[in-house]
Amino acid sequence: MEGVRTTGKLFGISVGPGDPGLLTIKAKQILDSCDIIAYPVKTAGEGSVALNIIKPNIDLSKKEIREYVFSMNPDYAEREKGWKKAYDDICDALEAGKNIAMITLGDLSIFSTYMRIDAMIKSRGYSTELVPGVPSFCHGASLAGIPLTMGEEALVVIPFNQARFDALENALDNYENIVVMKAFKHVEQIADAVIAKGRDISCITVMSNIGMTDQYIGPVVRGREYGYFTTLLIKSEEKE
Secondary structure, eight states: OTTOOOOOEEEEEEOBSSOGGGSOHHHHHHHHHOSEEEEEESSTTOOOHHHHHHTTTSOOTTSEEEEEEOOOOSSHHHHHHHHHHHHHHHHHHHHTTOOEEEEESBOTTSSOTHHHHHHHHHHTTOEEEEEOOOOHHHHHHHHHTOOSOOTTOOEEEEEOOGGGHHHHHHHHHHOSEEEEESOGGGHHHHHHHHHHTTOOGGGEEEEESTTSTTOEEESOOTTOOOOSSEEEEEOOOOOO
């Protein structure tokens, strides 16, 4: 129809926590059909775990691969400048009629940079679609053989934040099951808080680098170094 503007579409693709076998059929179908596969990074050239996850299932030889830098520079003006450059480039590709699949770890609805990108591209008038995936704590719980919730129990998911330590304490006071993401270098500090609230350290399951070659699932081991993608599952103590 004359006057109808045809553009490409941006797809936000969740690729799961690490195991390539957990890539969904829908995600694969879209990745296979898209012109461009893109991934966000904080620093140029740092590489992409998400890209490594899809490689066994997606033929990248005929795909255009683009890295977009979304800097965490303390200077907000510098961050904005980089973000605008990425947004402009994405929109230029969409304007040219190319479909873009932006890949992200785990599920894009959980602490993901992608959702900011999606909102900005939609605000510029382009079409987007979200494709869900397996969150790391769901995969980790299944590998550990531990339920996230049972019966009428509640579950809360929080990021660890040193400046907001009260959020962890509040969760320990009010919830039977707690997922603490972004735990990384703070595992022992979190464990001490769990003990201070009257729960035994055995209530904690460490789920580190799930689905990756250096995966660790097990109890807190003091003095051990854990991978960057470390999540803790804290349970209430089982009652007789």
